[in-house]
Amino acid sequence: MPIRRFYKLYLSPNRKYVKSLKNLLGFVPGNLSLYRLAFRHKSVAQNIKKGVKNSNERLEFLGDAVLGSVVAEVLFKQYPYEDEGFLTELRSKIVNRVNLNQLARKLGFEQLIQYDTKMVNSTRQSSLLGDAFEALVGAIYLDKGYDFTRNFLVNHIIKSHIDIHKLEQTETNFKSKLIEWCQRHGKDITFELIGNQEGESNKLFTVQAIIEGEIMGSGKEFNKKNAEKLAAEKACEALSI
Amino acid sequence: MPIRRFYKLYLSPNRKYVKSLKNLLGFVPGNLSLYRLAFRHKSVAQNIKKGVKNSNERLEFLGDAVLGSVVAEVLFKQYPYEDEGFLTELRSKIVNRVNLNQLARKLGFEQLIQYDTKMVNSTRQSSLLGDAFEALVGAIYLDKGYDFTRNFLVNHIIKSHIDIHKLEQTETNFKSKLIEWCQRHGKDITFELIGNQEGESNKLFTVQAIIEGEIMGSGKEFNKKNAEKLAAEKACEALSI
Structure with a gap:
């Protein structure tokens, strides 16, 4: 085990947070502040400059795009004989808010997200999970790059938690x-x-x-x-x- | 110059096509069939299997996603104090069909795209350019990977051909x-x-x-x-x- 990794997991003042992220993600995060940001809902964010808050919303924008790209490639390769209409529809079934909320709940995001329970009602609370999932994808991308994020999503998320074949069958009528x-x-x-x-x-x-x-x-x-x-x-x- | 590259550019039966792509893109393409596909409009495509045509539409789906992700990152980093609403709007100004059509025309795509003039009227013809641009991004991604595509888009396209600051100012009314x-x-x-x-x-x-x-x-x-x-x-x- 490299010294940096050992330090992060066992000695650093953040070791508890690093361990909980490692349990969740399966890898040791680099830049912790990105992950903290990904789990910070706007209800507990502070203004950092002219009305911009240090919430996870910007990371969500980035992560949404990266996730869309990774899922596009997965489907493009998995369905070589389906047209772009099919691929677009199937992707939206995978990355829609309801599905991402369920996924984030299953992954145990509830313990990690910081939000103000007084300001967030129950409906918003649930979309808050999916939003944080996208923000996390943005954080991983900035921390580790595209290929790492892609492998993480494919091997740890899509293969284990998303039944593409089942989603393909369920037609949203x-x-x-x-x-x-x-x-x-x-x-x-x-x-x-x-x-x-x-x-x-x-x-x-x-x-x-x-x-x-x-x-x-x-x-x-x-x-x-x-x-x-x-x-x-x-x-x-x-x-x- | 590595032998493969030399062969492609000067000896192979496709050397003319390789050269025109190199002039357009600034690099020597690997898998030529991907690039041919990116420039093949559905009006000249053939059925390859149960109604799926070998047109650029699937690549367009993939390229659209990759382009969205690259532009998201560029804007995320260039505008650290703007919120996700601003980033979303600016991105859509960059990747909208009108802008991509103009870009593709400027890059000289008209000579490379294969389409049936009889089946494509003039309105559709123009969106055909932007579609092919996205398909090309998909082809480069499959041929060379994300980081290469990102660098190509940032250094050859965005820096040279897209005035982000100007787009930021122009409100689409x-x-x-x-x-x-x-x-x-x-x-x-x-x-x-x-x-x-x-x-x-x-x-x-x-x-x-x-x-x-x-x-x-x-x-x-x-x-x-x-x-x-x-x-x-x-x-x-x-x-x-």
């Missing part, structure tokens, strides 16, 4: 999700096919998802079914369903 | 862009404030951008101006303006 929601809330929903716009290809279908007379989502695709699907997806997004 | 486009095409445009939905906060404004009676974009924000802005942005996106 936005149309039935939307219709169900409308039924539950006693709202009227229709899908309307809209005429083509000037200059548009005849083969293009535009469908609007209309709830209580208000257009909540619109989709343009080369077949009607997909246009409906897209309109439903956008409406779900607009309504945060 | 989607509303005036949309109105301008409507005037040019003789289309009627209105922005309509929609009543709140049941259960929604009173402070929330929903604005729809309506062109020729059709809702082309909708925005929900805590002030009317921002809701209009968002509606205009979505309409611009829907119309590929």
Whole structure:
């Protein structure tokens, strides 16, 4: 064991924190302040300069991008005969907030995240886990580089905790999700096919998802079914369903 | 000069293609088939298996992710005191289709892209350039790895061709862009404030951008101006303006 590593794990004043990170991540972190930042929710952050807080939000921005790139490569290689639509959809199933929240909870992030319980309600608390996961990816990237982060994500996260094949099977059916929601809330929903716009290809279908007379989502695709699907997806997004 | 490199540039049957890529990219490519694929638009692609074509679309998916990650890091480091909202907005100004199209045109992609002029109209043709740029990033990533791709993008693309500081200053005014486009095409445009939905906060404004009676974009924000802005942005996106 190299001396630095030994010092960090057994002698340094931060040894307890280093050990808990090592248990979580499977490796000894280098720059501890990055990891502390990744686990610091904005509710406990301080202003460091002109309104910018030392919260994990900037790291979340970076980590989200790195995670997206790693997952893109994994899927690109794992599914050589699927098109980019399939890859995009499957990636969003993997990196969506609900999935990342569950993952972070399973990994035991709750003990590591610093946040103000008074300022964070229970809904936000759960998305706070997924946000911290992305921030952690950003921290690892800055600390150890892309290839390390990629190997960490592939070997410690994706292989052990994400069942890509299962996610592939579970189709997120936005149309039935939307219709169900409308039924539950006693709202009227229709899908309307809209005429083509000037200059548009005849083969293009535009469908609007209309709830209580208000257009909540619109989709343009080369077949009607997909246009409906897209309109439903956008409406779900607009309504945060 | 290593023998392989010498062979590729001066002796191989592909030496002409290798040279044109070297002129464009500044390095000698490894796996040529990846680069050929990056420049192959779907209009000239063949089916390789159950409906999947050997076009650049899968590489575009991968390259989009890698590019997003590299630009995220560049901005993260260049703007240490800006929040994630600023970083997200600036990144989208850099990697948006219009900007990537211009970039690809400037780099001379037009000579390299293979596409069927009969099947591609002029509007699509221009987004074809930006798409190919992203696909090229995917090809370089698979050929040379992340760090190489990152250095290539930073040193050959971002430093030489992208004025981040200027983009930071230019606010993309989607509303005036949309109105301008409507005037040019003789289309009627209105922005309509929609009543709140049941259960929604009173402070929330929903604005729809309506062109020729059709809702082309909708925005929900805590002030009317921002809701209009968002509606205009979505309409611009829907119309590929």
